[in-house]
Amino acid sequence: MRVRTPRALKRSIWVFHLNTGSCNACDIEILDVLAPFMDAERFGVKLVASPRHADVALLTGPITRETLPKVVNALRAMPRPRLVLAIGACAVSGGIWHDSYSVIGGFPRLKKILEENGVVIDRVVYVPGCPARPEAIIYGLAVLVGLLKKKVRKEVKEAGER
Amino acid sequence: MVKPILKLITVAKEAGVVTRKYPYDSPLLTEEFRGKIEIDASICWGCGACVKACPSNALTIRESMDVRELVYFAGRCIFCGRCADVCPTGAIKVTKEFELATEELEDLEQVVIHRKVKCPICGKHFVPQPLGRYVCEKCAKGGVPTYMMVCPECRRKVGVKKMIRCKGG
Numbered sequence: 001m002r003v004r005t006p007r008a009l010k011r012s013i014w015v016f017h018l019n020t021g022s023c024n025a026c027d028i029e030i031l032d033v034l035a036p037f038m039d040a041e042r043f044g045v046k047l048v049a050s051p052r053h054a055d056v057a058l059l060t061g062p063i064t065r066e067t068l069p070k071v072v073n074a075l076r077a078m079p080r081p082r083l084v085l086a087i088g089a090c091a092v093s094g095g096i097w098h099d100s101y102s103v104i105g106g107f108p109r110l111k112k113i114l115e116e117n118g119v120v121i122d123r124v125v126y127v128p129g130c131p132a133r134p135e136a137i138i139y140g141l142a143v144l145v146g147l148l149k150k151k152v153r154k155e156v157k158e159a160g161e162r
Numbered sequence: 163m164v165k166p167i168l169k170l171i172t173v174a175k176e177a178g179v180v181t182r183k184y185p186y187d188s189p190l191l192t193e194e195f196r197g198k199i200e201i202d203a204s205i206c207w208g209c210g211a212c213v214k215a216c217p218s219n220a221l222t223i224r225e226s227m228d229v230r231e232l233v234y235f236a237g238r239c240i241f242c243g244r245c246a247d248v249c250p251t252g253a254i255k256v257t258k259e260f261e262l263a264t265e266e267l268e269d270l271e272q273v274v275i276h277r278k279v280k281c282p283i284c285g286k287h288f289v290p291q292p293l294g295r296y297v298c299e300k301c302a303k304g305g306v307p308t309y310m311m312v313c314p315e316c317r318r319k320v321g322v323k324k325m326i327r328c329k330g331g
């Protein structure tokens with residue numbers, strides 16, 4: 001079976017909100033994105049209740065040990081192409097909880113666990129921020145579907161002579 | 163049945179269109195909004211005060227033989243601005259940049275490389291050059307710059323030797 005590439009995702013994006021133990025601030029921002037003020041439905045973004053219907057998982061939180069099996073199950077239930085938008089410092093790298101004993105510590109580490117369990121993630125876009133602004137989430141969605149180009153790039157500078 | 167709907171229409175008419183056109187329009191940024199930080203490499207000393215203050219370890223220091231690297235990882239930053247508060251040189255500026263979405267975590271890194279001062283006696287590298295220079299300048303006013311650029315261990319040894327010589331006459 002040929003898997004559609006994420007670029008072929010030209011239709012409306014259906015999103016599933018996956019809270020993996022976040023402090024709820026990022027989740028409130030997601031609600032902001034979906035509410036009429038920022039109105040992500042302008043881009044066809046629609047919240048669905050089941051991961052089986054979703055194109056994109058809006059993943060927030062540092063993935064606590066308690067939620068890990070459920071998160072793996074939810075992501076496995078998603079059809080391919082499986083896209084993930086990791087929202088907030090927690091989901092990007094563990095954020096302020098990065099060295100806590102009770103969390104996996106962000107999506108990159110979860111991705112390894114998923115790979116070991118045979119769950120392929122086709123594309124992931126990281127949205128930093130604590131919490132990520134509604135605009136930042138919309139920007140992330142736009143980058144995910146190829147509407148906008150990413151802005152940031154790694155910077156290496158040498159300390160200047162005076 | 164009709165009445166509440168009519169009421170709703172009046173309310174909606176009063177409110178007008180509230181939806182923001184964000185990606186095609188300016189974002190709603192307030193005066194107090196804090197975004198990603200920016201480190202001015204030309205004035206940073208590499209002292210590490212910001213690293214101590216950072217609550218989420220977004221700022222870290224990587225030490226190697228002759229180089230100290232100040233690494234800022236925006237993916238972990240909570241945009242609190244504490245680093246900018248404690249920075250003695252004002253090298254850190256809090257910007258309003260929040261459009262940081264990316265597919266590669268590497269993109270979120272910012273590295274400032276500091277070469278370290280080499281000890282003229284043992285050849286060990288020990289302190290970032292700008293920091294060393296600053297300390298020298300400060301102490302030169304007091305008139306004790308002789309062993310300033312010598313590493314702490316050698317400085318101690320030299321000091322002890324000197325003291326013995328003084329005592330022994």
Ligand code: SF4
Nearest residue numbers: 022023025088089090
């Ligand atoms: S990134 Fe910050 S705001 Fe979002 S869930 Fe984590 S701690 Fe909460």
Ligand code: SF4
Nearest residue numbers: 206207209210212249
């Ligand atoms: S506190 Fe300021 S001068 Fe010191 S290492 Fe951090 S940015 Fe550089």
Ligand code: SF4
Nearest residue numbers: 216239240242243245
């Ligand atoms: S803004 Fe706060 S979290 Fe970000 S680097 Fe500075 S001290 Fe660390």
